[in-house]
Amino acid sequence: YYYYYNMQSIAFLLYIVVSATTYLAVFYMIPKIKKFTLNAGLYGKDINKKGTPEGEAQIPETLGIVPATVFIIFNMVGVLYSYKQHTTSHIAFEHCAGMLSICFIIFLGFCDDVFDLPWRYKILLPNLASLPILVAYEGVTHVVVPIFLRPYLGNYVSLGVLYYLYMMAVVTFCTNSINIYAGINGLEVTQSIIIACSILLYNLTELWLGQQQTFSHTISIQIILPYIFSTLGLYYYNKYPSQVFVGDTFCYWSGMVFATVGILGHFSKTLLLFFIPQIINFVYSLPQLMKIIPCPRHRLPFYNVETKKLEKVKTNLNLINLYLWIRGPLSEKDLCKELVILQILCTFLGFLIRYYGAHLLF
Numbered sequence: 537y538y539y540y541y542n543m544q545s546i547a548f549l550l551y552i553v554v555s556a557t558t559y560l561a562v563f564y565m566i567p568k569i570k571k572f573t574l575n576a577g578l579y580g581k582d583i584n585k586k587g588t589p590e591g592e593a594q595i596p597e598t599l600g601i602v603p604a605t606v607f608i609i610f611n612m613v614g615v616l617y618s619y620k621q622h623t624t625s626h627i628a629f630e631h632c633a634g635m636l637s638i639c640f641i642i643f644l645g646f647c648d649d650v651f652d653l654p655w656r657y658k659i660l661l662p663n664l665a666s667l668p669i670l671v672a673y674e675g676v677t678h679v680v681v682p683i684f685l686r687p688y689l690g691n692y693v694s695l696g697v698l699y700y701l702y703m704m705a706v707v708t709f710c711t712n713s714i715n716i717y718a719g720i721n722g723l724e725v726t727q728s729i730i731i732a733c734s735i736l737l738y739n740l741t742e743l744w745l746g747q748q749q750t751f752s753h754t755i756s757i758q759i760i761l762p763y764i765f766s767t768l769g770l771y772y773y774n775k776y777p778s779q780v781f782v783g784d785t786f787c788y789w790s791g792m793v794f795a796t797v798g799i800l801g802h803f804s805k806t807l808l809l810f811f812i813p814q815i816i817n818f819v820y821s822l823p824q825l826m827k828i829i830p831c832p833r834h835r836l837p838f839y840n841v842e843t844k845k846l847e848k849v850k851t852n853l854n855l856i857n858l859y860l861w862i863r864g865p866l867s868e869k870d871l872c873k874e875l876v877i878l879q880i881l882c883t884f885l886g887f888l889i890r891y892y893g894a895h896l897l898f
C-alpha cells in the first residue's frame with residue numbers, strides 16, 4: 537500500500553520535471569516567433585501607455601500560439617499513455633476528444649486574431665469547438681438537487697439534452713470570461729495561471745482525500761501541469777511592460793483547457809468556484825455586452841500621463857475599472873498585482889465553499 541503511494545509520488549515528481557521542459561521550449565521559441573507575427577501584421581499598440589514613447593511601439597500579438605502548440609505536442613504523449621492504460625474504457629476516447637476540442641479552439645482563436653471577429657462570432661466559436669467533447673461525453677447527465685429542494689424534486693434531476701447545453705455554456709463562459717477580463721499587461725496570463733493552479737490543487741486534494749474517479753483526476757493533472765509550465769514561459773514576455781501580447785488564441789485555449797478538464801473530470805460546478813472574479817466581471821459587464829449601454833472596442837482605464845497611473849473610466853463597466861473606482865488610481869503594474877491577489881483570495885473562498893459550504897447545500 538505504502539509502496540504504491542511512494543511510486544505514485546515519484547511518478548508525480550518525475551512528471552513535474554518532464555512538464556517543465558515546456559517552459560524552456562516556450563521561453564526559447566517566443567523571441568523567434570514574435571518576428572513572424574510582427575511581419576504578418578499581427579501586432580497591437582499598448583493602449584495604457586498612450587502619450588509615452590512605449591505607447592507608440594508595435595507589440596507582437598497572438599503569441600499564445602507558442603505555448604498552445606508546445607502544449608499540444610507534449611500532450612500527444614499523454615494521450616498515448618492514457619490509451620495504453622485504459623484501452624478498454626471510454627477514458628482514452630474522452631481524453632482524445634478533449635485534445636481535439638482544444639486543437640479546434642486554438643485554430644478558431646487564431647482566426648479571431650487574424651480576422652478580428654465581431655462579438656456575435658466570438659460567442660459562437662467556443663460552441664463549435666466544444667462539439668468533440670460533447671460527442672464523446674459519456675458521464676452523468678443528471679444534477680444533484682440541493683437539500684432544501686429534495687422534498688419536491690427528489691435527490692437527482694435528469695437534465696438529458698439540457699445537460700449538453702449546460703456543458704456548452706460552461707465552455708463558452710470559461711473561454712470568453714477570461715478574454716473580457718483583460719486589457720492591462722499580464723492580466724490574461726496571470727489569472728489563467730491562478731485558475732490552473734487552483735484546478736491542480738483541487739485534483740491533488742481529491743486524490744489525497746481518496747475520492748472516487750482517480751482516473752479523471754490523474755488525467756486532469758496530466759493536462760494541467762504542462763499548461764502551467766508552458767504558460768509561465770509566455771508570462772515571462774507578457775508581464776509588465778509587455779514585450780508580446782497573448783491574443784485571443786491564448787484566452788480561448790486557456791478557457792477550453794479548463795472547461796475540458798472540468799467536464800471530463802466531472803467537476804464543472806467546482807470549476808466555476810475558481811472563476812469568481814470572472815463571474816463578477818461578466819455580470820458587471822452584462823449591460824455593455826447586451827448593448828444596453830454602448831460598448832466601445834476597448835474598455836480600458838484612462839492612463840494619466842502626469843501621474844503615470846491608471847484611473848477608472850465610469851462608462852467602462854468591467855472589474856478593472858470597478859476595482860480602480862474602489863481603490864483609487866494605481867500604476868498598471870500594481871493594478872495587475874492586486875487583481876492577482878484578488879484572484880488568489882477568491883480561490884481560497886472557492887475552496888471554503890467547496891469543502892465547507894457545499895455540505896450545507898448538498
Ligand code: UD1
Pocket residue numbers: 579580581582583584597715716717718719720721722778781783784833834835836854
Ligand atoms: C477584450 C475586451 C476589451 C479589452 C480587450 C483587451 C470586452 C467586451 N472586450 O476584447 O474591452 O480592451 O479585451 O485585450 O470586454 N491591449 C493593451 N494592453 C494589454 C493587452 C491588450 O493595450 O495589456 C490592447 C492591444 O492594443 C492589443 C489589443 O488590446 O492589440 C488586443 O485586444 P483583443 O484581445 O483583440 O480584444 P478583445 O478580446 O476583442
Ligand code: MG
Pocket residue numbers: 715718783784787
Ligand atoms: Mg482578447
